[in-house]
Amino acid sequence: MALVPYEEGAGWGARQLHSPSATYRFASHTIRLKQDWRRLGVAAVVWDAAVVLCAYLEMGGIDLRDRSVIELGAGTGLLGIVATLLGAHVTITDRAAALEFLESNVQANLPSELRPRAVVKELTWGKDLGNFPPGAFDFILGADIVYLEETFAELLQTLEYLCSEQTVILLSCRIRYERDHKFLKMLRGRFSVYEVHYDSNKDVHIYKAQRGSCKDDF
Numbered sequence: 001m002a003l004v005p006y007e008e009g010a011g012w013g014a015r016q017l018h019s020p021s022a023t024y025r026f027a028s029h030t031i032r033l034k035q036d037w038r039r040l041g042v043a044a045v046v047w048d049a050a051v052v053l054c055a056y057l058e059m060g061g062i063d064l065r066d067r068s069v070i071e072l073g074a075g076t077g078l079l080g081i082v083a084t085l086l087g088a089h090v091t092i093t094d095r096a097a098a099l100e101f102l103e104s105n106v107q108a109n110l111p112s113e114l115r116p117r118a119v120v121k122e123l124t125w126g127k128d129l130g131n132f133p134p135g136a137f138d139f140i141l142g143a144d145i146v147y148l149e150e151t152f153a154e155l156l157q158t159l160e161y162l163c164s165e166q167t168v169i170l171l172s173c174r175i176r177y178e179r180d181h182k183f184l185k186m187l188r189g190r191f192s193v194y195e196v197h198y199d200s201n202k203d204v205h206i207y208k209a210q211r212g213s214c215k216d217d218f
Contacts, residue, residue, distance in 0.1 A: 022046045024078065026054050027085035031109045033076045036101060044101055046076050050143035052204040053172035054082040056197050064088040067138040070162060072123065072155070073145035074098075077105040083141065084110055084118045091132070093123035126154030135164035143172045149179045152186055159209075160190060169209040174202075 022045075024031045036044040057064065065087030071080040072093055080092035094102050103120045110118055122128060140162055145155065159169060169191065173180065184207070187193050191209035198205050 022076070024051065024054070026058055026082045029085055029109070031078065031081055033078060033105050033109070034101065035076065044076060044098065046078055047144040048199075048202040049172040049174060049204050050075070050078045052197075052199045052202055053141065053143050053170065053206060054079055056170075056172070056206055057082060057086060060197070064139070068136060069139045069141060070132070070137045072125070072140065072142045072158065074102055074120075075143075077102050077109075077120075079141055079143050080118060081106060081109050083139075084114055088117070088139070090118045091137075092118060092120050095124050096122050123158070124154075125151060125158040129158060129161045132162065134161050135167065137162055137164075137167055140167060140169045142170070144174065146171065146173050146180055146183045147176070149182070152179075152183050155183075156186055156190060159187075163191075163211055165211050167210065170196075170206060171209065172204055172206045174204050 020035055022033050022035055024033070024046075033046060034044075035046065056062075064083055067088050068091075069080075069083050069088040070091040070093060071083065074080050074092045074094045075098065077092055080090045084090045092102065092106060099120060099122055106118055106120055107115065121131065123132070140159060146152075163169065171187075175181065184193065187207075187209055191211060193207055193209045196206050196208045
């Protein structure tokens with residue numbers, strides 16, 4: 001994530017981004033998230049890519065029960081919260097400036113018995129990797145984390161470090177600019193990449209990436 005303004009257009013969508021809260025229903029739970037565009041910019045609002053990936057995890061036949069998951073650039077925490085509600089052990093990460101905000105959303109939306117399954121940790125891509133076990137995660141999740149070209153190399157380095165041969169990466173994004181295609185090309189240079197879902201209403205793509213040439217089912 002990046003603590004910078006982001007123009008997404010006017011109208012209802014812009015009002016939603018600037019709202020102080022957002023409410024969703026996933027995994028039989030109502031999730032009420034604080035948003036804070038004015039203080040934290042893109043890190044503190046819910047983007048469509050997160051909503052689409054949450055729905056995909058819930059409805060797509062992916063069994064997260066007792067799986068080890070890490071979310072990159074978590075922002076409001078919606079995706080990590082939903083993964084925890086679906087039974088995963090989740091490490092929810094973002095940069096230091098967003099952690100207090102992220103932690104408050106996670107704590108407010110997980111039942112007390114599930115809170116030990118979710119850990120909020122600082123991760124600046126390419127810089128804090130020694131604080132994480134290499135190749136220890138079953139799934140790596142990211143929603144709308146591909147938009148700043150200067151972060152692409154560090155994001156790829158982080159994905160490679162966190163991945164084992166069995167790890168599945170799921171990246172959800174809206175393709176807005178030519179640089180987004182550039183990142184996908186860079187990703188395909190390191191991983192086998194497949195588009196597994198496209199939400200035409202929200203114009204959001206979900207890509208699955210794994211090491212090597214394997215195309216395993218979930």
